[in-house]
Amino acid sequence: xxxxxxxxxxxxxxxxxxxxxxxxxxxxxxxxxxxxxxxxxxxxxxxxxxxxxxxxxxxxxxxxxxxxxxxxxxxxxxxxxxxxxxxxxxxxxxxxxxxxxxxxxxxxxxxxxxxxxxxxxxxxxxxxxxxxxxxxxxxxxxxxxxxxxxxxxxxxxxxxxxxxxxxxxxxxxxxxxxxxxxxxxxxxxxxxxxxxxxxxxxxxxxxxxxxxxxxxxxxxxxxxxxxxxxxxxxxxxxxxxxxxxxxxxxxxxxxxxxxxxxxxxxxxxxxxxxxxxxxxxxxxxxxxxxxxxxxxxxxxxxxxxxxxxxxxxxxxxxxxxxxxxxxxxxxxxxxxxxxxxxxxxxxxxxxxxxxxxxxxxxxxxxxxxxxxxxxxxxxxxxxxxxxxxxxxxxxxxxxxxxxxxxxxxxxxxxx
Amino acid sequence: xxxxxxxxxxxxxxxxxxxxxxxxxxxxxxxxxxxxxxxxxxxxxxxxxxxxxxxxxxxxxxxxxxxxxxxxxxxxxxxxxxxxxxxxxxxxxxxxxxxxxxxxxxxxxxxxxxxxxxxxxxxxxxxxxxxxxxxxxxxxxxxxxxxxxxxxxxxxxxxxxxxxxxxxxxxxxxxxxxxxxxxxxxxxxxxxxxxxxxxxxxxxxxxxxxxxxxxxxxxxxxxxxxxxxxxxxxxxxxxxxxxxxxxxxxxxxxx
Numbered sequence: 068x069x070x071x072x073x074x075x076x077x078x079x080x081x082x083x084x085x086x087x088x089x090x091x092x093x094x095x096x097x098x099x100x101x102x103x104x105x106x107x108x109x110x111x112x113x114x115x116x117x118x119x120x121x122x123x124x125x126x127x128x129x130x131x132x133x134x135x136x137x138x139x140x141x142x143x144x145x146x147x148x149x150x151x152x153x154x155x156x157x158x159x160x161x162x163x164x165x166x167x168x169x170x171x172x173x174x175x176x177x178x179x180x181x182x183x184x185x186x187x188x189x190x191x192x193x194x195x196x197x198x199x200x201x202x203x204x205x206x207x208x209x210x211x212x213x214x215x216x217x218x219x220x221x222x223x224x225x226x227x228x229x230x231x232x233x234x235x236x237x238x239x240x241x242x243x244x245x246x247x248x249x250x251x252x253x254x255x256x257x258x259x260x261x262x263x264x265x266x267x268x269x270x271x272x273x274x275x276x277x278x279x280x281x282x283x284x285x286x287x288x289x290x291x292x293x294x295x296x297x298x299x300x301x302x303x304x305x306x307x308x309x310x311x312x313x314x315x316x317x318x319x320x321x322x323x324x325x326x327x328x329x330x331x332x333x334x335x336x337x338x339x340x341x342x343x344x345x346x347x348x349x350x351x352x353x354x355x356x357x358x359x360x361x362x363x364x365x366x367x368x369x370x371x372x373x374x375x376x377x378x379x380x381x382x383x384x385x386x387x388x389x390x391x392x393x394x395x396x397x398x399x400x401x402x403x404x405x406x407x408x409x410x411x412x413x414x415x416x417x418x419x420x421x422x423x424x425x426x427x428x429x430x431x432x433x434x435x436x437x438x439x440x441x442x443x444x445x446x447x448x449x450x451x452x453x454x455x456x457x458x459x460x461x462x463x464x465x466x467x468x469x470x471x472x473x474x475x476x477x478x479x480x481x482x
Numbered sequence: 483x484x485x486x487x488x489x490x491x492x493x494x495x496x497x498x499x500x501x502x503x504x505x506x507x508x509x510x511x512x513x514x515x516x517x518x519x520x521x522x523x524x525x526x527x528x529x530x531x532x533x534x535x536x537x538x539x540x541x542x543x544x545x546x547x548x549x550x551x552x553x554x555x556x557x558x559x560x561x562x563x564x565x566x567x568x569x570x571x572x573x574x575x576x577x578x579x580x581x582x583x584x585x586x587x588x589x590x591x592x593x594x595x596x597x598x599x600x601x602x603x604x605x606x607x608x609x610x611x612x613x614x615x616x617x618x619x620x621x622x623x624x625x626x627x628x629x630x631x632x633x634x635x636x637x638x639x640x641x642x643x644x645x646x647x648x649x650x651x652x653x654x655x656x657x658x659x660x661x662x663x664x665x666x667x668x669x670x671x672x673x674x675x676x677x678x679x680x681x682x683x684x685x686x687x688x689x690x691x692x693x694x695x696x697x698x699x700x701x702x703x704x705x706x707x708x709x710x711x712x713x714x715x716x717x718x719x720x721x722x723x724x725x726x727x728x729x730x731x732x733x734x735x736x737x
Contacts, residue, residue, distance in 0.1 A: 409553060
């Protein structure tokens, strides 16, 4: 089949980059205002199988990049429409990401980024060999998709270079990406078999391992489950690696046999149990990198949260750095939890202890940053900040006054 | 194999000038990745490339960290891939070489993860772009080498002016190498702006430092004129003493 095309194909070309000196023309990238790529799962009757449509000027019609005058950057939209009995909406992101791999498999083509940042380059050599139409690119996509993903029964490709048309379609693509992100945020531990572990901080905290799951971001807030998956794929023996989750031991506290095993191994035998969603008994260890600390306030039997940027004293009279000294170092400390801030948005955030409803104090800045989730749970007005109270006595008064659900005994712990 | 050459020294020793000339020279033999790892100098200017402050690696990392902590970062785009693509976007591409500006070091907070991703990205960049040479303009503390955002170094050239203080600083930098986790191959001293011979005191200081002198560079009358006009040093005439000296250095190091 490959003989039909003006370029060779194969995985050996995947790492091939095209520098400006070898550039014939580029689509998308930082110099093009409008660009995107989008895969859509449709029904069989909405697709004209193996059709390639080009809307707008083609490679041969466009002025190439010129070393003196520059130019040669053009807008682009790549639409991959697929149908198949086994395909559902969740497959769209995976199919769309394949555009990256498939384009890079073509000799003389370079593909970077994704979604509304897409960037493609074609080399001078490739053009010289006769690759002068995007139609050929579309045909290659169809060949590769149908041969590598048999789940696809029907496929059509539309490549648009007409800027007006791209601009018109872009808002829809952005909506699709946002909806996908929303779905990713609602991915749960139950939906996957593999968690990830990170020991990047073991030079500081030799017994610390961050467990990263769909419902739990790493303590530093920098690595979520998707990042873990990507990093472990690039370097499986590196500091970020796969953790088979094993048997579920306690769904509420978040205890898994696979996590316990890896905890024992990587903590040098110091800990062999960890609760992912509780600050009591076997809380997750803390390195030194956590974005925030969840700390127990005995007088209220509830928790405060303080983040690294907050320089003042918390309601218990300690600063973040003071508390961080006691919390860090890779130890399990009951009632002290180092955490990534995004964790406050997790549906499993200290769920065994009552979740967000058990938080009674946080800095004003945090309260504003997480206003949306707090309002949704009707907690925004119930949590005190440094502006409301100065010490635990005032905090207790405040909680009584506003009727904090935990203090009023309205929060039921899950069983 | 990619050869990595780092040029380090305190401000005012002419290291950026030498780095720029070396980059130009090597770009005729292969493709060079020029790394500006000193936020206080402007390698781009010396090479005649425009400066875009928003495009330093430091800025990219800051922006990503900020977006993540504010919940603006798409959860389904992987950060290692994102960093890599932004680094590629930030490359200033030129004839025979690409320039990458590292920018300022990180602020407070945890950068373990982002620096780890950064290391992976830079390795990937060197692999994909098949650079024959990496030339780094480093500040005296060699921050990026010590943080391992850069890889092992084949040749480290330490620049100094012909003063006791300059040589002392150079010696201290040599000692710093022992503390680095990166492997450093050959280390050499370049003394710049030498008028005639080195004084016996300086010779003694060099001997005591244990540094091996790679080259003594004479004051180049052409360079001051260019710098005054803000012209790139790469406009130095072919037969200028500085340019000839850089050629000699490259030859002696088998680059």
